[in-house]
Amino acid sequence: MSSPTYDVVLYGATGFTGSIAAQYLAEHPQQPKVAFAGRSEAKIRGLINQLTNVSAERVQSIGVMVANSDDHESLKRMASSAKAIINMVGPYAKYGGYDVAKAAAEAGIGYVDLTGESSVYKRIVRDLHSVAKSTKAIIVPSSGFDSLPFDLTTYLAIQELRKASGGKADVDYALCGYHVHGGVSGGTIASAVGEAKNSDLNFKDAYQLGPIRGTQQAQIVRSRFLPQFNRYGAYTLFTPHNTGIVNRSWGLLQEASDKCSYGASFKYVEGYVTSSYVFSLLVSSIMIFFGYLLGHYAWFGDWLSKKVPQGTGSSMEKQLKGFGNVRTIAVARNGTTKALSSFSVKGDPGYLRTAAFISETALTIALEQSRLSDLARGGGVLTPATIGGEVLAERLSRYSQVKIQSKDVTASTDLSQECI
Template identity: 30%
Template sequence: MAGRTYDVVVFGATGFTGSLVVEYLARAYATKSLKWAIAGRNEAKLKDVRASVAKKLKDETVNKVDIIVADAKDAPALNKMAKATKVVLSTTGPFWKFGSDLVAACVTSGTSYCDITGESPWVKEMIEKHDATAKANKCRIVSFCGMDCIPSDVGCHVVAKHLREKHKCGVDHINSYILAMKGGVSGGTIASMFNFFEQPNFAELRKEMGSPYELIPRDGRPSIRQPDANAVSYEEEVQRYTTPFVMAGVNSKIVHRTNYLLNHIYGPEFRYREKNTVKGDGWGSWLSGWLTTLGLGAFSVGAYFSPTRNLLRRMLPKPGEGPDEHTRETGKLVMRFYGVGDSAAKPKAVATFVTHHDPGYAETATMLAESAICLAQDTAKLPERYGFLTPIAAMGDTLVARLQAAGIDITVEDDKNTSSTPPSSL
């Protein structure tokens, strides 16, 4: 990596999430050694982002951060940018639309890369096209470094590690639950969701996307059936009604890909289930669980048909828009992971992942920025593993330590309270 001008280039710095990453780096790394630049297609907008962060932080040095102009479709400009840095961090989504040439540029120039896509079919396509070259060129290509899917990947990792090191066993299953989540949604996220419904081969993609093993090559997929996460059910573990969680599908794929990339370190028969929860108990929460589930279903149907999708597009935030500062500051995520070991004693462990701001944007900016710096500056501590990796397969405990230092609470301990009987749907 000698001869690279920057540690990290932030591509998509003018977007809603990209500008939060710029603010995070300017704030958290002002006095630390980090060589970074911001990039995008519009120079004037990039200068505006820099100036507004400088003004907000009352730090004129932010205006000295270098600017790189590159369009997502301009391969020569992307190649030049990739060759100038150790890591490209991208928030330029929908990634299916704007991400492929940048990934190709990073892979061919041996530059590591991270992003916050949740678009698993696009990542699958990228893996199939570029994994062999990325391995040969010894770079780490790491998607899903935001709320999709770091909490789930990290939560399962710490539970499995606790069971492995303290109880000398693998994992039979982990059930995870969203106990609290508060935040908002951006126009870029809506655009990425709708872009999926607009793919010409949508029906075919949807079939493959239904598999929790979508991101594992077909000949490496476990035969074990994964638990159903689609029911509204009461779960003793959390003593709450639980509902399907909108991001569980993609999060589960990353957890299983980590297990695959780490040679089934969690266990060959490992099962994972992720659900949302409804506060309180009794009929009120049962009803609220069903209403939430039906609302989610109605939204998916609305997004499927183009007339209703266009109507929704008009009503929801547009690209560049997102939750305001108050919403981001007062947001939070509390996620808990209950794991049971695969030995005869069935030891139990519980992990908690807590963010103190909106997980989708403020804390996604933190998770993504720390992932990029980890890939750029912590290489001596990272496993000798290259190609298309998950956050945990690429960075493991080094990333966990960085997230903790950045204010995210991640804890794990023996679980004295849960029943060792898996819930009925397992």
């Protein structure tokens, strides 16, 4: 079999978030071999001509590929040319996300996407996990803000807790709090509307994406105290998918009796940081009502899609003013040993920085083969944490302006002052 031409092929490079990822990859200090792919060669070449802070030589090195999820042969050609594919074409249920993942799984290469659509993720797990294991393909959906920071901080906090506990996997729970400021794109709205048509948005199963089941019960908590922020946290529509991803990491590690496993009794909970207890109740109620409207009234989704059309989003000026701060506490079953991992970025975490998250996940697969986890070397549908969480965290810190800190906070009397 011939060697791949490219380290990474970016499929959907001309979309709203795809164009941000294109600029990121073109400017990357490692100068990976990249190609941009999509339906229109003219649009791709137009995007390449608009790249900034990139040498003429670098511009000329970027490949152009025509591919379409409706054309399986084009997906096979794309997969055969790369070590990893970044799929930015969403909504993934509507635009063949499964088909692109299938081409990657069959070719034995890496695949990453931004999906927060649990129905798509479930299908990829159900139909492609065994295929990917047979070909040693590393398939990592949900590698953007959905759900990399949540999954990775949980993993890193637990590894810190293991050190503090003498290497034992005896975790009771992980409590994640996140404080973010950013915009909403038409693509996100389209994904939410599409998911509401394909799946129940309610939080009913904590293990909907996992390989095995534990003891955690799905529960909507409208207000939860977050000691790492000294604030109250609200329930959001991120919670069901994030919980599914984190519990997939737990299940994969537990099933493999991996040295990094979390322990049989592990549970994951989260909250969106608000200004007060009352406001957390209000935010939670709005989120639940929003999900209800999407799930029960098609006109509401149609109205939203018209208000924020696909392909639109916040200006770069607004994105630069955004921020994201995710802090996860891991607590041992003894109730006293604790560790905290924080993940903070400047810039809109859902778009400007999510392009970096997904790009570094793909580059971890493509360029860090010798440093990946045992699970990654075996292939399958994995998670950001389980491909080699330390390696990915190192790359995010080095190249993506992400500040990641983890520490033992057992002796801390004020967790809100830790890892800031």
